[in-house]
Amino acid sequence: MPRKTPEVVVEPVRRNPTQQRSRERQERILAVATQLIASKGSDQLKMSEIAERCEISIGSLYQYFPDKSSVIQTLAERYNAESxxxxxxxxxxxxxAPGLNAAFSALLDEYYEIVLASPAMRDIWSGMQADKQLMALELQESRIAGGLLADVMMRVYPGRAAGEVQASAFLIWHLGEATMRLAISCAPEEGRSLVEAFKRMSLREIMGLAAEKKGFATADPVS
Incomplete structure (x- = not known):
């Protein structure tokens, strides 16, 4: 049987505008896409509707973004950079440790406020789950964000095993992203309660490292 030639996958190329007019048009495209995602959801986002609202041809739109995934990816990358x-x-x-406790708590509060102020993010997240390449982007960002947290944890707990700390930080951050998605899908009061619950759970893990380092984790409880 003849060997099947492997299929070559060519990824779409996004235009990187350098002129002021082109940058302004790209920003307009992204603004319109964000509005459409916020009102209709990422599943209903159509390139033809973006072009119509931007008053440009579909061909011009494709020069900036070759498909819907590239639009969602750009919006996600911007959100990730801000985060x-x-x-x-x-x-x-x-x-x-006290500084880490306070800073992490404040960070989660700020992160939640950013998500609340960006209603399209929930649907951008949803759109990323339906695309393997975008899912990989999300996972990569969780690793980067988790790595930032792990670096600080290692600074506070220098005696801990780096692999253990990195695994905890990666998991904490990835679960934090899921918590934010769930929280903004609920009523505001319940959403805030979910964020506070995650804060307590994650801080128990983070601050538990300090207890283990000092030998408190294996100490007998005070009777």
């Missing part, structure tokens, strides 16, 4: 900046800024000055 990463918040993490770095919140954790930069942490030097001890």
């Amino acid at each position: 990463r900046h918040c993490i770095e800024e919140a954790l930069a000055a942490v030097e001890d």
Whole structure:
């Protein structure tokens, strides 16, 4: 039997505008896409409708974004960059366990407010789950964000095994993303309660490392 030639997958190429007019048009496209996602959901996002609302031809739109996935990816990348900046800024000055406790708590509160202020993010997340490449992007971002948290945890708990800390930080951050999605899908009061519950759970793991380091985890409970 003749050997089947492997299929070559060519990924779409996004245009990187350099001129002011092109950058403004790209921003307009992304703004319109965000509005449509917020009102209709990512599943109902259509390139033809984006072009119509931007008053450009579909051919012009494809010069900037070759398909719907590339639009969603760009929006997700921007959101990820903003989130990463918040993490770095919140954790930069942490030097001890109490500081980590306070900074992580404040970071989750700020992160939740950012998500609440960006109603399209829930549907952008949903659109990413239906695309393997976008799912890989999300996983990669969780690793990066988890790595930022792990670096601070190692600074606070230098005696811990790096692999253990990295695994905990990666899991905490990835579950945190899932918590935010769930929280903004619920009524505001319930959503806030879910964020607070996750905060307690994750801080027990983070602060538990300090207890283990000092030998408290294996100590007999006080009677």
